[in-house]
Amino acid sequence: MRPHLAALAGLSCALLSACSEGSSDDTDRVRAGQRVYAKECAACHGAQGEGGGPMSLHLDVVPPDLAGLKQRNDGYFPREFVSRFVVGQLAKDDPASPMPDFSAVGLRHVYPNGGADGEVLETDFANLLDYLEAIQW
Template sequence: MNLHSFIFASACAASLSACTPASIDAADAKKRGQLVYAKECSQCHGTRGEGGGPASLGLGVAPPELIGLKQRNDGYFPREFVSRFVMGLLEKEDPDSPMPDFASVGLRHVYPKGGADGEVLEADFEDLLDYLESIQE
């Protein structure tokens, strides 16, 4: 085998080894999370989590941007806090906040026909958190 063939074969092997089931699963989870975000969150929090989506205009309060959660928390994405807040498990500073309690309302845009009986499927929610973590600046 000449040197060029060896280098080409090595590069191909390295490329294929990067496509492990775990990396494919993580990419799929992030894509599913992006879909959940687009359907449930982007109208208020913006298409990329920058805040100020089209539905936020009539709320009377600006929804927070989500791309800076990690930056505002000393370089740590507060996954557990975000999870508990979105699911309505934390007391809100403003009880009249327009932020839905997803544990009560479910993913009504992801499942418009009530496919999950108004519930938030754990896998959907984990994928959403993975996506939010991936968009941090």
């Protein structure tokens, strides 16, 4: 009986180790996304995604509450929609909207000297989406 318990304990440790490694990667991606958000989005959308950042006072429209996307979509975070909107692949309701097309302007606050493109930006955008998904209430 003891060899079975030892094997079970070993398997449990291995599985828990694998889970913690995955969650560490997830945490790293969310933190990286939080850094992108803080530099590119928080001025308009607020520090916590609530839609009332300091630059919003200078806009003709109120930036949406990004932390409530999941609640407004029946408990589903619309990741693909948000991704396509951020990179300008969806038509905006208001063509004069102050929301930048990040595929055109890049992450100019994250990379003020330029130099980031392709895979780096794709990773940054994916991390940003991970962060936005993590802050949903």
